[in-house]
Amino acid sequence: MDATDMARKIIKSLTIEEKATLLSQVVWETTGVSKLNKNLTSFLLADKPAGIRRLKEYFDSDIYNTKPSTCYPSPSTYASSWNGELIYQLGQHIGVEARYENVDTMLASAINIKRSPLGGRNFEYYSKDPQLTAELSTEFIRGIQSRGVGACLKRFVANNQETRRMNINVNVDEQTLNEAYLLAFEKPIKAGKPKMIMAAYNQVDGQFCASNEKTLKKLKDWNYEGVVVTDCYAAHDLELGIKNGLTLQMPGETGKKISERIKILIDNKKINEDELNHAIEKNLKFALNASYQREKVINTEYDRKKHHSFARKVAEESIIFLKNDHVLPLNKSDNVLVIGELAKKTRFQGGGSSHVNPFKLENPLEEMQKIGENIDYLPGYSLCDPDKNEKLKQKALANSKKYDYVAVYAGVPDLVESEGYDRKDLKIPEEQNILIEELSKKQNNLIIVLANGAPIEMPWVNNVPSIIEGYLPGEAGASAIARIIFGKVNPSGRLAETFPKKLEDNPSYLNFPGSTKAVRYAEGRFVGYKYYDATKREILFPFGYGLTYTKFNYKKSEEKLVNLDQLRINLTIENIGSYDGKDVVQVYCQPISMDQSLEPKKLVGFKKIKVASGSDENISIKLDSKTFQNFDVISGKWRQIFNEFKIFVGSNCRDIKLEQVVNFQESSSSKIDANCNLGDLLKQKGMYERLSVSFQKHPKSLEFLELTKDADPIKAVSMGSLMTLNTLKRVDDTLTDQDISEIINDLNLKDERVN
Numbered sequence: 001m002d003a004t005d006m007a008r009k010i011i012k013s014l015t016i017e018e019k020a021t022l023l024s025q026v027v028w029e030t031t032g033v034s035k036l037n038k039n040l041t042s043f044l045l046a047d048k049p050a051g052i053r054r055l056k057e058y059f060d061s062d063i064y065n066t067k068p069s070t071c072y073p074s075p076s077t078y079a080s081s082w083n084g085e086l087i088y089q090l091g092q093h094i095g096v097e098a099r100y101e102n103v104d105t106m107l108a109s110a111i112n113i114k115r116s117p118l119g120g121r122n123f124e125y126y127s128k129d130p131q132l133t134a135e136l137s138t139e140f141i142r143g144i145q146s147r148g149v150g151a152c153l154k155r156f157v158a159n160n161q162e163t164r165r166m167n168i169n170v171n172v173d174e175q176t177l178n179e180a181y182l183l184a185f186e187k188p189i190k191a192g193k194p195k196m197i198m199a200a201y202n203q204v205d206g207q208f209c210a211s212n213e214k215t216l217k218k219l220k221d222w223n224y225e226g227v228v229v230t231d232c233y234a235a236h237d238l239e240l241g242i243k244n245g246l247t248l249q250m251p252g253e254t255g256k257k258i259s260e261r262i263k264i265l266i267d268n269k270k271i272n273e274d275e276l277n278h279a280i281e282k283n284l285k286f287a288l289n290a291s292y293q294r295e296k297v298i299n300t301e302y303d304r305k306k307h308h309s310f311a312r313k314v315a316e317e318s319i320i321f322l323k324n325d326h327v328l329p330l331n332k333s334d335n336v337l338v339i340g341e342l343a344k345k346t347r348f349q350g351g352g353s354s355h356v357n358p359f360k361l362e363n364p365l366e367e368m369q370k371i372g373e374n375i376d377y378l379p380g381y382s383l384c385d386p387d388k389n390e391k392l393k394q395k396a397l398a399n400s401k402k403y404d405y406v407a408v409y410a411g412v413p414d415l416v417e418s419e420g421y422d423r424k425d426l427k428i429p430e431e432q433n434i435l436i437e438e439l440s441k442k443q444n445n446l447i448i449v450l451a452n453g454a455p456i457e458m459p460w461v462n463n464v465p466s467i468i469e470g471y472l473p474g475e476a477g478a479s480a481i482a483r484i485i486f487g488k489v490n491p492s493g494r495l496a497e498t499f500p501k502k503l504e505d506n507p508s509y510l511n512f513p514g515s516t517k518a519v520r521y522a523e524g525r526f527v528g529y530k531y532y533d534a535t536k537r538e539i540l541f542p543f544g545y546g547l548t549y550t551k552f553n554y555k556k557s558e559e560k561l562v563n564l565d566q567l568r569i570n571l572t573i574e575n576i577g578s579y580d581g582k583d584v585v586q587v588y589c590q591p592i593s594m595d596q597s598l599e600p601k602k603l604v605g606f607k608k609i610k611v612a613s614g615s616d617e618n619i620s621i622k623l624d625s626k627t628f629q630n631f632d633v634i635s636g637k638w639r640q641i642f643n644e645f646k647i648f649v650g651s652n653c654r655d656i657k658l659e660q661v662v663n664f665q666e667s668s669s670s671k672i673d674a675n676c677n678l679g680d681l682l683k684q685k686g687m688y689e690r691l692s693v694s695f696q697k698h699p700k701s702l703e704f705l706e707l708t709k710d711a712d713p714i715k716a717v718s719m720g721s722l723m724t725l726n727t728l729k730r731v732d733d734t735l736t737d738q739d740i741s742e743i744i745n746d747l748n749l750k751d752e753r754v755n
């Protein structure tokens with residue numbers, strides 16, 4: 001008997017009251033039904049995306065009192081690897097650890113788009129880009145689930161800030177919601193098939209996500225069949241939730257309370273028993289599968305040292321080399337002064353429910369000393385005693401000239417980046433900025449090593465020769481950084497978000513975090529690099545950017561860069577430097593709009609590729625199926641709206657090496673309605689001829705159509721092109737509503753390139 005049949009059999013044996021208890025969970029464990037085997041009806045959850053937060057005591061309120069487990073780099077860090085295979089392996093490692101701790105579901109990945117650089121949980125998220133987020137999180141889910149542990153994809157959807165996260169109402173237009181926010185979830189849900197999805201705290205268009213008709217309907221459209229759980233305490237309208245697909249409250253009312261509530265809803269015909277059965281069937285199926293996996297996969301102790309080394313590998317692939325003017329790599333005999341308390345008290349993860357108690361936390365200074373033979377240390381600043389700062393700075397400045405190199409460990413203090421609140425600015429502590437600025441006047445060979453979960457401002461950027469962005473690199477990040485500094489590893493991380501020059505430059509600046517009730521996503525689809533590129537704004541470092549110790553060259557490998565039949569880009573990458581290295585080849589697409597409207601340039605494919613020094617590799621990158629599509633709000637579907645596109649291939653969104661214009665012969669368009677004007681309609685190929693035929697019986701309308709071709713541009717535009725089908729009706733008595741709808745049907749029928 002399969003899980004569905006078993007679940008249905010169990011459901012038949014339950015009273016409504018018993019069924020109701022299966023809708024809730026007490027803290028980490030779902031409530032079973034007392035008359036049934038608990039093993040078969042309940043399951044255990046644990047946070048999260050960078051390691052396991054398994055409380056020592058089941059109901060411990062100290063969220064940091066957890067069993068030690070490997071603390072991998074934060075998602076903002078590992079997304080910078082742009083390496084799906086690596087992320088799959090990361091999922092596998094976390095899956096093995098979860099199995100060992102008897103965890104049935106990891107509450108990961110969290111994939112909300114980093115709308116503002118201030119977002120408090122940006123370190124928990126992947127990117128500002130839905131395509132990159134979708135590709136990588138799909139692999140993460142596959143990796144975890146390959147070890148028999150369920151993944152919970154979250155937080156669905158538009159949970160892009162911590163401020164008022166439990167009540168804020170997100171006002172976002174339909175096209176933006178689909179193209180910028182829902183898109184990040186679509187692929188992981190369809191291809192990754194997570195066993196669970198967490199509905200977010202916030203509201204979208206006035207309805208809480210856990211009962212939101214519009215957003216939960218998307219899950220049905222994507223044929224999602226698993227559990228839909230609320231974020232902590234985020235169930236608001238159980239009736240609407242159950243009707244729309246919510247299956248589990250975390251934690252929710254239990255025992256008598258939930259039973260009574262459900263009974264009343266059923267008695268008052270607010271929900272019917274089928275709807276209740278449907279919800280709990282999913283939870284039961286999950287529980288049955290979890291119990292099967294518990295028996296099947298033996299949870300032996302894993303090799304913690306190997307997992308620690310893998311955490312280092314992830315960090316090495318993810319750390320980003322932002323600047324290097326002939327300073328790095330260092331030789332092991334170089335004499336180096338390491339400055340900064342963060343070199344002793346390392347910052348390696350963010351705060352809140354993603355916090356992991358690390359198995360073996362490395363110390364950056366010690367890791368530098370393991371490779372370098374002449375490494376000294378001075379604190380330079382104090383993390384907790386501001387009165388000491390001036391003295392510490394003076395000592396560091398006085399000594400800095402005695403060394404060939406100075407490495408400053410700087411960054412955002414621990415408590416600034418956490419769940420529960422957003423950042424107030426993009427600054428690192430002022431004493432660190434001053435220290436770096438003053439050191440830069442004394443020491444030419446300055447190396448800045450940064451620890452932060454999201455972009456920071458760098459007022460000293462032009463005065464320092466070398467910057468390493470460590471992000472939050474996990475328990476083994478310190479050795480990864482030391483290995484990069486000494487050239488044992490060739491860095492290959494690339495930014496998964498833009499670093500703006502200053503906070504005010506970012507597109508959400510005027511609308512973040514919104515008012516007490518609502519936040520308006522006024523920047524629309526122009527999130528992150530899409531905005532910076534469209535407005536040609538000066539930035540610190542672009543999306544997709546990162547240096548290596550080597551150099552790559554891009555060449556066409558075939559006559560045409562874009563193979564439209566196979567939806568592929570083919571090219572050759574040469575490594576013309578003296579180090580073996582990895583490059584991340586990125587493909588962007590921008591529709592060429594016939595009117596003045598500007599369309600965002602978007603990432604549509606990428607590949608990380610290893611190329612040995614002096615050799616080359618042919619690569620082929622599959623383009624996303626939505627490369628040439630947009631979300632059409634009239635039909636409510638993804639479809640091809642434009643005919644011409646530019647395809648760009650580059651090493652980041654601003655360093656474009658190859659490009660090609662792609663032209664589709666057939667005309668296609670967004671769905672036509674009665675309010676489309678003749679000017680826009682006529683931009684579509686063949687439309688003039690088609691409308692001439694349709695207007696044969698409507699001579700006045702035909703006259704206006706002809707006017708669009710008048711030699712006098714004012715007449716052509718204002719008298720012809722501006723007329724809509726609805727306004728023609730006012731001047732042409734022969735044109736009825738019935739005629740208009742027939743014309744529209746006919747025009748739309750001929751345009752059938754719908755997803």
Ligand code: BGC
Pocket residue numbers: 047107154231232353
């Ligand atoms: C967070 C979730 C987390 C849950 C359980 C909530 O505050 O938003 O991401 O999984 O707590 O710890």
